[in-house]
Amino acid sequence: MTNPRYGAGDLGPGESSPGPSSFPGRRPRRPISFPGRTAPPSRTPSDLAVPQVVSQPEGALPPSDFESVARQVFGDRFPLAADFARLLVTDGVVRGLIGPREAPRIWERHLVNCAVVSEMIPNGASITDVGSGAGLPGIVLAVARPDLHITLVEPLARRTAFLTEAVDALGLESTITVVRGRAEEAAGNFRADIVTARAVAPLDRLAGWCLPLTEVGGRLLALKGASAVDEVAEHQAVVAALGGGSPQVRLCGTGLIDPPTTVVEIVKERDVVPPAPPGRNAGGRSGGRGRTRRG
Numbered sequence: 001m002t003n004p005r006y007g008a009g010d011l012g013p014g015e016s017s018p019g020p021s022s023f024p025g026r027r028p029r030r031p032i033s034f035p036g037r038t039a040p041p042s043r044t045p046s047d048l049a050v051p052q053v054v055s056q057p058e059g060a061l062p063p064s065d066f067e068s069v070a071r072q073v074f075g076d077r078f079p080l081a082a083d084f085a086r087l088l089v090t091d092g093v094v095r096g097l098i099g100p101r102e103a104p105r106i107w108e109r110h111l112v113n114c115a116v117v118s119e120m121i122p123n124g125a126s127i128t129d130v131g132s133g134a135g136l137p138g139i140v141l142a143v144a145r146p147d148l149h150i151t152l153v154e155p156l157a158r159r160t161a162f163l164t165e166a167v168d169a170l171g172l173e174s175t176i177t178v179v180r181g182r183a184e185e186a187a188g189n190f191r192a193d194i195v196t197a198r199a200v201a202p203l204d205r206l207a208g209w210c211l212p213l214t215e216v217g218g219r220l221l222a223l224k225g226a227s228a229v230d231e232v233a234e235h236q237a238v239v240a241a242l243g244g245g246s247p248q249v250r251l252c253g254t255g256l257i258d259p260p261t262t263v264v265e266i267v268k269e270r271d272v273v274p275p276a277p278p279g280r281n282a283g284g285r286s287g288g289r290g291r292t293r294r295g
C-alpha cells in the first residue's frame with residue numbers, strides 16, 4: 001500500500017538521479033496514445049451490424065459507485081479527467097510512475113483527492129506544483145480548473161518526459177509549463193500565488209523549498225496524510241523562521257470523499273534570505289553558519 005506521506009509515485013528501479021537543472025524546462029515530445037480512443041479498425045458491413053464494445057483498462061473510468069462524485073468534482077471537464085486517468089493507468093503504470101495497485105483506486109485516492117484542493121485556490125491563480133511526479137496534483141488541477149496557470153517542477157527526467165507528453169496529449173500546453181529541476185534550484189527564477197506539493201518531503205524541508213517560490217501574501221498548500229497535525233507541531237518554528245505564518249490544517253472535499261484531503265496551509269508573510277549551503281561561507285571553507293550579505 002502506498003504510504004500517504006509519500007504518495008503514489010514510486011522511486012522504482014531505473015530511476016535516474018537528476019542531471020543538471022534545466023530551467024526553463026525542456027519539452028521532449030513523444031506522442032502518447034490513448035487506449036480506447038485510438039482510431040477504430042476498418043469495419044466491414046457485417047461488423048457494423050454488431051455493437052462494438054470498447055474495453056477500458058481498469059481505472060480509466062471511475063467505479064460506478066464513485067462516478068457521480070467524480071462528475072461533480074470535474075464537471076464538464078470529466079472527459080478530460082478520464083483521459084488523464086487512462087494515461088496514468090496505462091503509460092503511467094508501464095513506465096513505473098504509478099504503482100499497478102493504484103489503478104483501481106486512481107479516481108478516489110488520486111484524481112478526486114487532488115482535485116478537491118481547488119476549493120482553496122482563487123480564480124486565475126498562478127500555481128507551482130513541486131515534485132509533480134506523474135502530475136499529482138498539478139495536472140489534475142489544470143484539468144479541473146482551466147483558469148489556472150500551472151508550472152510543474154520535477155527533477156527526474158523520466159517523469160518530466162511523461163509530464164510533457166501528458167500535457168501535450170491532453171491539450172493543456174496553454175496552461176501548464178513543465179520545468180525539470182529541483183525546487184531549491186528554481187528559487188529566483190519564478191514565483192507563484194500558490195505552491196502545491198503532495199507527498200514530497202517533511203514540512204520543514206518542504207517549506208524551505210517552496211516558500212522561496214511563493215509570492216509574499218501567497219500560500220503553500222502541502223497535501224499531507226495523517227501526519228499533518230504532528231508535522232505542524234514539530235516544524236512550525238522552522239516554518240516561521242523561513243517567513244511562513246502559522247500553519248493551518250484544512251480539510252478539502254468534506255462530504256464528497258472519505259477521508260477528505262488534508263492540506264497544510266502556510267501563508268508566506270515575508271521574504272527570508274536563505275542560509276548559504278555548507279562550504280559557501282565568506283572564507284570559502286565549510287562550516288559557516290550563514291551567508292555574509294554584501295552591499
Ligand SMILES: C[S@@+](CC[C@H](N)C(=O)[O-])C[C@H]1O[C@@H](n2cnc3c(N)ncnc32)[C@H](O)[C@@H]1O
Binds near residue numbers: 008131134159
Ligand atoms: C513520492 S513522489 C510524489 C509525486 C506526486 N506529487 C504524487 O503525489 O504522486 C515525490 C516526488 O518529488 C520529487 N522531488 C524530490 N525531491 C525534489 C526536489 N528537491 N524538488 C522538486 N521535486 C522533488 C520526486 O522526484 C518525486 O517525483
